[in-house]
Amino acid sequence: MTRVVRFGRGWLAGLWLALAWPAQAAEGPRAPAVFRAARTEVAVAVDGVLDEPAWAAAPVYSDFVQSFPTPGAEPGERTEVRILHDERNLYVGITALDRQPALIRRSLGRRDAIPPSDMVTVMVDSLKDRATAYLFSINAGGTLEDARLTEDTTEAKDWDAVWEGEATVTQEGWTAELRVPLSVLRFPEAPVQTWGFHVRRLMSRTHEQVDSTVIPREANALVSRFADFQGLEGVRHQRRLMLTPYVASRVTASRAAVPLGGASSVEPSADVGLDFQAALASDLSLTGTFNPDFGQVEADELLVNLSTSEVFFPEKRPFFLEGLELFQPVGAQAGRSAQTLFYSRRVGLDQPLLGAVKLVGTVSDGVQVGLLNAVSLGAPALGTAPARGYRFQWARPLHFASQATLPRVVPPPMNSLAGVLRAEVAEGQQLGLMVTAASPLSSKCQGTPLPDDPPCVARGGQAAAADFRLRTADGVFAVSGLVDASRVTGGGPEGLLLRDGTLLRPGDMGFGAYLRGGKLGGEPWRTTLTYEYESPTLDLNASGFQPLQNQQKVSAHVQYGRGSRWGIFPELWLGVRAQGGWSTDARGLPLSRGLDLTLEGVLPDFSTLFCDAGVEVDRRDLREIPERGLAYELPDFGYLTCGLETDPLRPLALKLEGYVDRTTQNGASPGRVGKALSAGVSWRPMPRLQTDVDVSYEATQDGPRWTGETEDGRLLFAELVPRFLTLTFKQLVVVTPRLTLQARVQLLTGLGPYGPFYAARIPEDGTVRLRDLQPVTDVEDPSFHTAALNVNVVARWEYHVGSTLYFIYSRAQEEPLLEGTDAGRRSLGPQGLGLGPRSDTVLLKASYAW
Numbered sequence: 001m002t003r004v005v006r007f008g009r010g011w012l013a014g015l016w017l018a019l020a021w022p023a024q025a026a027e028g029p030r031a032p033a034v035f036r037a038a039r040t041e042v043a044v045a046v047d048g049v050l051d052e053p054a055w056a057a058a059p060v061y062s063d064f065v066q067s068f069p070t071p072g073a074e075p076g077e078r079t080e081v082r083i084l085h086d087e088r089n090l091y092v093g094i095t096a097l098d099r100q101p102a103l104i105r106r107s108l109g110r111r112d113a114i115p116p117s118d119m120v121t122v123m124v125d126s127l128k129d130r131a132t133a134y135l136f137s138i139n140a141g142g143t144l145e146d147a148r149l150t151e152d153t154t155e156a157k158d159w160d161a162v163w164e165g166e167a168t169v170t171q172e173g174w175t176a177e178l179r180v181p182l183s184v185l186r187f188p189e190a191p192v193q194t195w196g197f198h199v200r201r202l203m204s205r206t207h208e209q210v211d212s213t214v215i216p217r218e219a220n221a222l223v224s225r226f227a228d229f230q231g232l233e234g235v236r237h238q239r240r241l242m243l244t245p246y247v248a249s250r251v252t253a254s255r256a257a258v259p260l261g262g263a264s265s266v267e268p269s270a271d272v273g274l275d276f277q278a279a280l281a282s283d284l285s286l287t288g289t290f291n292p293d294f295g296q297v298e299a300d301e302l303l304v305n306l307s308t309s310e311v312f313f314p315e316k317r318p319f320f321l322e323g324l325e326l327f328q329p330v331g332a333q334a335g336r337s338a339q340t341l342f343y344s345r346r347v348g349l350d351q352p353l354l355g356a357v358k359l360v361g362t363v364s365d366g367v368q369v370g371l372l373n374a375v376s377l378g379a380p381a382l383g384t385a386p387a388r389g390y391r392f393q394w395a396r397p398l399h400f401a402s403q404a405t406l407p408r409v410v411p412p413p414m415n416s417l418a419g420v421l422r423a424e425v426a427e428g429q430q431l432g433l434m435v436t437a438a439s440p441l442s443s444k445c446q447g448t449p450l451p452d453d454p455p456c457v458a459r460g461g462q463a464a465a466a467d468f469r470l471r472t473a474d475g476v477f478a479v480s481g482l483v484d485a486s487r488v489t490g491g492g493p494e495g496l497l498l499r500d501g502t503l504l505r506p507g508d509m510g511f512g513a514y515l516r517g518g519k520l521g522g523e524p525w526r527t528t529l530t531y532e533y534e535s536p537t538l539d540l541n542a543s544g545f546q547p548l549q550n551q552q553k554v555s556a557h558v559q560y561g562r563g564s565r566w567g568i569f570p571e572l573w574l575g576v577r578a579q580g581g582w583s584t585d586a587r588g589l590p591l592s593r594g595l596d597l598t599l600e601g602v603l604p605d606f607s608t609l610f611c612d613a614g615v616e617v618d619r620r621d622l623r624e625i626p627e628r629g630l631a632y633e634l635p636d637f638g639y640l641t642c643g644l645e646t647d648p649l650r651p652l653a654l655k656l657e658g659y660v661d662r663t664t665q666n667g668a669s670p671g672r673v674g675k676a677l678s679a680g681v682s683w684r685p686m687p688r689l690q691t692d693v694d695v696s697y698e699a700t701q702d703g704p705r706w707t708g709e710t711e712d713g714r715l716l717f718a719e720l721v722p723r724f725l726t727l728t729f730k731q732l733v734v735v736t737p738r739l740t741l742q743a744r745v746q747l748l749t750g751l752g753p754y755g756p757f758y759a760a761r762i763p764e765d766g767t768v769r770l771r772d773l774q775p776v777t778d779v780e781d782p783s784f785h786t787a788a789l790n791v792n793v794v795a796r797w798e799y800h801v802g803s804t805l806y807f808i809y810s811r812a813q814e815e816p817l818l819e820g821t822d823a824g825r826r827s828l829g830p831q832g833l834g835l836g837p838r839s840d841t842v843l844l845k846a847s848y849a850w
Helices: 009-025 053-057
Strands: 034-036 065-068 079-085 089-097 119-125 133-139 144-150 154-156 164-170 173-181 192-203 208-211 227-233 241-255 264-281 284-290 353-364 367-376 399-401 414-426 429-440 459-471 477-490 509-519 525-534 551-562 571-582 590-602 608-617 619-621 631-634 637-645 652-663 673-686 689-699 705-709 715-720 723-736 739-752 754-760 774-776 784-800 803-814 838-847
Touching: 034 079, 053 079, 079 192, 079 227, 089 119, 089 192, 119 173, 133 164, 133 173, 551 590, 705 754
Parallel strands: 034 227
Antiparallel strands: 065 208, 079 089, 089 173, 119 133, 119 192, 133 144, 144 154, 164 173, 192 208, 192 227, 241 264, 241 838, 264 284, 264 399, 284 353, 353 367, 367 414, 414 429, 429 459, 459 477, 477 509, 509 525, 525 551, 551 571, 571 590, 590 608, 590 619, 608 637, 619 631, 637 652, 652 673, 673 689, 689 723, 705 715, 715 754, 723 739, 739 784, 754 774, 784 803, 803 838
């Protein structure tokens, strides 16, 4: 939950002065040293061995300092960094000395997924804005990972670049050699470049984190503390166009549920497409995709959503991942806010993505821009009779498949637009503007619907927001916020009825805001105040993600602890949090009040522990009874959750998490105990193999749930204590850092028994209370039993830098739908999973970067 505090304009100015004054009096970090580069006229062979004469002549930086577990202490081992450059590339050579080289952990992993191991990271602030940077990591086994840093500390691992790195273990330790093309960095046009630069080394044996400039974990600062990087003269950004065409061929074998006849089919298909990237200027790039195929992307986690709000799924498609952080609100927690204007998973959700372009970069000092436009366009099968054979479709000109695979009806073509402008008006002070629009390109759906098909409506919307972030120079104090507005377009004149009963008609507007600020860094005290507001008619979901509306929330979180050693604990934080919520409609109904205690820490053996215990009272839900505008009383409850994760650097690592709650007795709510437990094990018997097994069991409850209405207009409810069991198995085999095989199997089984049943009349004051529920019999039982299986096997070979070959096998299988009283009496295990519908797909995809 995003937490923020409401302030007026005068409040904001006063708060900023109050936060900034003590920071000016605080002692700043030590003066950073300077990295220097030497020019080489001879290309450097990236082989992990620093044996070229140019390396011997390069300046050496070795003034490293420990940041964890003892900030400011001398490192246990020496680290040396050398930097070279030519007209096209930046070369970094790192010598990580180690007096016990046999104990160096050099586990292998997939690209962009370095396993726990000895590793080094190079960070480059090429714009010298002290807020954004590029991150390049390599471990002792040679696995590569890259990311972008934004807002000084936020890491976006979704960014991908074409660069090279190799590592070699020696008798004195290990060495890493990196080649980063200057074309992947954004930097200003200038005869002499001065960048920010930082190097970090992680030593698995001692858990040491050593940095070129000390940065304790509690600092809430990173890029702003980089050392200067000098010696880059005569480098110019190379204008470049990179084309990556691909071809993909797949065969899908499907079978209908056996109770429905079990008819099977085998459908081949093929696609060709193109990705491109053009460097328009030294710090402005244009990327695009035409008929993209994302068959290599891992399937989403299986789940059953019984809540009253939408579930967020992370983006996994490469085109949308790059630069995605720029389209998120500043200061958003975990990269996502409850008021997110652009949720890329909306694009291509209802029909295939035909093409998209994205412009991202810096247009002047401290001013960043982002512009994304995508067109989704599907092709329907002609007529209502089953179609076979192959026919060219203008809507999908680069897709070759049987007409039997096409839907009967597709929504109107959709254009999705997102634009952002973000400026750093002073160091640590950011302002941003963002607009989004989802616009149907036609008012009618395509195809020939059958009489019982659901209505197809062309609906869109626009949204705009202004956000800001203010930080003191040391990052200890910060405040960020956002104000936004939405407008609904399209749809029928009758409008759209939201789950809480709010009616949205075409042209209706809504408003929202959040504010978050406090002492976010330093030690021993931290304080965070947050406030969030969503009006009843705020609807960002045409292009964004907004799980709830018609609510406002306020919370305060106070922590005491240390990010450095505190007694026997390398890190420990204790906290207390209070929160409350109300509706934003004319009723101003209280929705919840809560208080909880938090504990987060690192144990002496470097295991991590967290616990959270609390109570919530005075609870109401505006969405439990859909589209009626009624508030529903929920029982008070208390809860306790704890988790423990052993040291991930060990060959065998364990994860345990437990949860228990207890609802109070209130009317029809008898008071029950809910529980959940998850356990995971990660085993790496050798550097090239990793096995992960996760098991989770959940049996939580929240009092009687709404199930429908009777013929005489009474509301129906029933007790529900659903149980879910999930088993996940992952196997990774790394032949080389560029040739990997990964298998993932997930089994989900769930049981939802309803009963006993209750009914209630619609109250005059609009609030259904638990004491109003009266027992009833002879009503329809919505109990359910479900099971599903997903299998995904991916072989990935990067046969050339930026060029890949994939072989993918996937299976999706479901249990035949089981509902009613008989379903609720079954056991939790799968019931006839082999009799349900299934599909098996084999995909071969090749791309080449040119």
